[in-house]
Amino acid sequence: MNRIKTLLGFLNDDPNDTFVLYSLAQEYTSAGNASESRKYYHLLRDVDADYIGLYYHLGKLEESEGNHEVAEKVYVDGIELAGRIGDSHAHGELEGALAMLRMLLDE
Numbered sequence: 001m002n003r004i005k006t007l008l009g010f011l012n013d014d015p016n017d018t019f020v021l022y023s024l025a026q027e028y029t030s031a032g033n034a035s036e037s038r039k040y041y042h043l044l045r046d047v048d049a050d051y052i053g054l055y056y057h058l059g060k061l062e063e064s065e066g067n068h069e070v071a072e073k074v075y076v077d078g079i080e081l082a083g084r085i086g087d088s089h090a091h092g093e094l095e096g097a098l099a100m101l102r103m104l105l106d107e
Helices: 002-013 018-030 034-047 053-064 068-085 088-106
Strands: none
Touching (some): 002 018
């Protein structure tokens, strides 16, 4: 939790710091706190909806929590963004995650 406290301190200095918001979401995921993780991913999306890395990780978080429809929407949003900004790597990762989710749901 020490890293979380440090990151929260950084966030107090700049509440719109996308790296800090992303890092907090990741730290809370690692700590097993899905609700706080989700909160920071959504804050990040509010601050910078083009922060492409959040879509894969938020989708995975929602998927792990059994929120499959939400995860699917997050992946689709990320795929659209990746196409718009020309990030072929993120596009491929998100398409793969979406395909795996849909395959699991079809079983």
